[in-house]
């Protein structure tokens with residue numbers, strides 16, 4: 001089966017392409033690096049020829065509100081139009097657990113628009129909502145840093161390993177469209193400020209982490225369970241502590 005992976009050169013995309021090809025599928029990485037640009041439409045018709053499934057794991061090069069909105073609105077529109085013309089039977093997209101309740105964040109408002117466009121497209125779809133990647137912890141710390149201090153709300157978080165997530169997205173891609181959202185999360189729950197404190201200590205990063213109940217998450221206000229998936233989420237295998245030992 002030909003599966004086009006938009007963003008197939010990125011963190012999740014490159015792992016996904018590798019896993020699908022190992023399973024005997026024809027997975028094609030599509031990104032500006034390989035001559036496919038969803039923002040301009042360049043290369044889309046060609047790469048989608050003969051494709052049964054498209055997986056969109058692309059990301060906006062900028063997390064700034066307007067840039068992210070422009071990226072997800074324009075690129076998703078181009079992609080879905082090209083898929084309709086090519087007769088693609090299943091559109092899979094990766095988004096974030098809690099997107100719908102974290103709309104104080106400009107980035108997550110852009111992800112919500114991406115999801116709405118998919119749902120309205122008429123193309124059978126599956127949207128995978130993942131929790132924060134293990135690899136994303138440093139970016140979360142950086143975004144919450146003021147001077148030498150990291151301000152994080154003491155809320156619950158259940159991060160996931162990118163490798164496990166890529167395997168899950170792959171299973172979704174080769175399965176039937178669910179026309180719904182499915183959730184994926186890692187095995188362990190943490191308190192956000194404690195987790196980031198542990199990560200920075202492991203990296204010998206001198207920043208102090210403070211538990212600040214008023215701290216926002218990329219602009220979104222948080223309640224204790226805002227970042228957690230619901231009870232039906234698929235729980236993956238790799239523990240954060242084991243990953244941290246292997247990825248110092």
Ligand SMILES: NC(=O)c1ccc[n+]([C@@H]2O[C@H](COP(=O)([O-])OP(=O)(O)OC[C@H]3O[C@@H](n4cnc5c(N)ncnc54)[C@H](OP(=O)(O)O)[C@@H]3O)[C@@H](O)[C@H]2O)c1
Nearest residue numbers: 007009010011012031032033037038058059095132133136
């Ligand atoms: N970070 C998290 O914790 C988290 C949690 C849940 C969900 N997600 C979602 O996971 C998805 C993937 O994240 P990631 O960290 O794997 O992304 P990433 O490593 O930043 O990779 C982004 C990919 O998008 C491609 N891309 C950028 N502009 C493009 C364009 N105009 N046309 C086509 N492709 C383009 C890039 O291609 P080039 O390399 O050629 O530029 C790259 O392959 C995102 O949609 C994000 O919302 C992230």
